[in-house]
Amino acid sequence: MNLMPELHVHHPATLAEAVRLKAGLPEARFVGGGTDLLVNLRRGLGEPGDLIDLGAIGELAAVQRIDGELWVGAGMTLADLVRHPDIAGDYPALADAARAVAGPTHRASATLGGNLCQDTRCIFYNQSEWWRQGNGYCLKYKGDKCHVVVKSDRCYATYHGDIAPVLMVLGAQVAIAGPGRVRRIGVAELYREDGAQTLTLGADEALAAVVLPPPDARRVGYAKARVRDAVDFPLAGVAAALRREGDAIAELRVAITGTNSAPLMIDTAGLSAQPWGDAAAAKLALSLRKTANLLRTTVTTAKYRRRAMQKMARQLVDRLWAEAGHG
Ligand SMILES: Cc1cc2nc3c(=O)[nH]c(=O)nc-3n(C[C@H](O)[C@H](O)[C@H](O)COP(=O)(O)OP(=O)(O)OC[C@H]3O[C@@H](n4cnc5c(N)ncnc54)[C@H](O)[C@@H]3O)c2cc1C
Numbered sequence: 214m215n216l217m218p219e220l221h222v223h224h225p226a227t228l229a230e231a232v233r234l235k236a237g238l239p240e241a242r243f244v245g246g247g248t249d250l251l252v253n254l255r256r257g258l259g260e261p262g263d264l265i266d267l268g269a270i271g272e273l274a275a276v277q278r279i280d281g282e283l284w285v286g287a288g289m290t291l292a293d294l295v296r297h298p299d300i301a302g303d304y305p306a307l308a309d310a311a312r313a314v315a316g317p318t319h320r321a322s323a324t325l326g327g328n329l330c331q332d333t334r335c336i337f338y339n340q341s342e343w344w345r346q347g348n349g350y351c352l353k354y355k356g357d358k359c360h361v362v363v364k365s366d367r368c369y370a371t372y373h374g375d376i377a378p379v380l381m382v383l384g385a386q387v388a389i390a391g392p393g394r395v396r397r398i399g400v401a402e403l404y405r406e407d408g409a410q411t412l413t414l415g416a417d418e419a420l421a422a423v424v425l426p427p428p429d430a431r432r433v434g435y436a437k438a439r440v441r442d443a444v445d446f447p448l449a450g451v452a453a454a455l456r457r458e459g460d461a462i463a464e465l466r467v468a469i470t471g472t473n474s475a476p477l478m479i480d481t482a483g484l485s486a487q488p489w490g491d492a493a494a495a496k497l498a499l500s501l502r503k504t505a506n507l508l509r510t511t512v513t514t515a516k517y518r519r520r521a522m523q524k525m526a527r528q529l530v531d532r533l534w535a536e537a538g539h540g
Pocket of ligand 1: 242243244245246247248249250251252267287288291313314315316319322323324325326327328329330331332373374375376418419420421444445446447
């Protein structure tokens with residue numbers, strides 16, 4: 214680890230002030246809990262000069278029910294999110310995914326917004342300065358070559374957030390604040406498949422809240438494979454939301470993380486109006502294979518992560534199908 218670089222830390226009291234500051238300091242970085250950003254800065258990954266600390270902004274930690282939707286502030290810590298009765302009661306899969314993030318001490322400071330906006334990861338990037346320098350840096354930062362896909366003109370670092378896929382299958386949106394404006398987009402639209410430039414946020418924009426649709430009868434779950442259960446990023450993660458009508462799938466939504474440069478929805482169009490079983494599972498496995506692009510971005514092999522993803526998807530939908538059958 215390097216010494217922390219010289220930083221000027223701003224402490225705005227409102228979101229409006231935070232985005233106004235950011236508009237005037239495009240290279241500055243927002244900081245929520247700092248559990249992702251500060252580790253990277255200590256590795257020499259970025260030299261922002263200014264940090265805009267969102268920790269004092271009360272409105273960012275609020276949870277509000279508005280017209281049936283639940284607005285969860287981007288500054289809410291994951292520990293508070295797990296404990297919140299509206300989330301634990303109506304969106305238990307979201308609470309499960311948040312509980313699966315890192316370890317308890319991380320979750321006490323880590324925020325929802327920081328989780329969604331966390332940096333992508335790669336074994337050629339999450340290294341010390343001297344290691345990266347010795348290897349000629351890489352396309353994601355300071356270099357001109359991707360060591361994972363050598364002839365590539367884009368970075369293949371992987372997105373490893375646990376929460377985004379659950380929000381995607383729930384059909385949640387994010388509210389994004391810029392100077393004088395707020396816009397809403399689906400969670401999937403927050404990302405693009407480019408490891409060096411994953412977020413679609415503008416330089417003057419902050420994540421203000423996650424907007425959850427009213428709870429419904431769908432069964433939702435999240436499964437995660439990791440090296441150490443006590444504290445680790447997903448090697449692969451699968452979220453699914455299932456609506457069952459009698460012996461047929463009425464709706465199945467599946468999203469994956471830890472596999473590509475963005476969390477992605479899986480095409481499940483051909484799975485409706487049929488029972489869940491080996492035939493439907495084979496179709497889902499094919500769709501997963503088509504979308505997931507597991508590469509050598511973690512110390513664990515791509516082959517293992519691909520198999521774990523397939524197995525978790527099957528087990529997760531098996532479980533949701535059985536639960537939905539019991540009403
Ligand atoms: C040992 C270890 C294990 C971890 N394991 C996991 C894991 O299992 N699963 C997982 O998902 N993550 C994991 N993480 C990563 C990280 O701890 C979590 O993702 C955490 O939720 C990040 O939240 P934060 O508030 O600390 O983010 P920060 O570090 O404060 O910020 C992360 C990024 O988001 C940006 N940001 C923060 N808030 C906003 C906002 N409101 N609007 C726009 N941009 C914003 C920051 O500028 C920064 O680029 C792990 C980290 C460590 C060190």
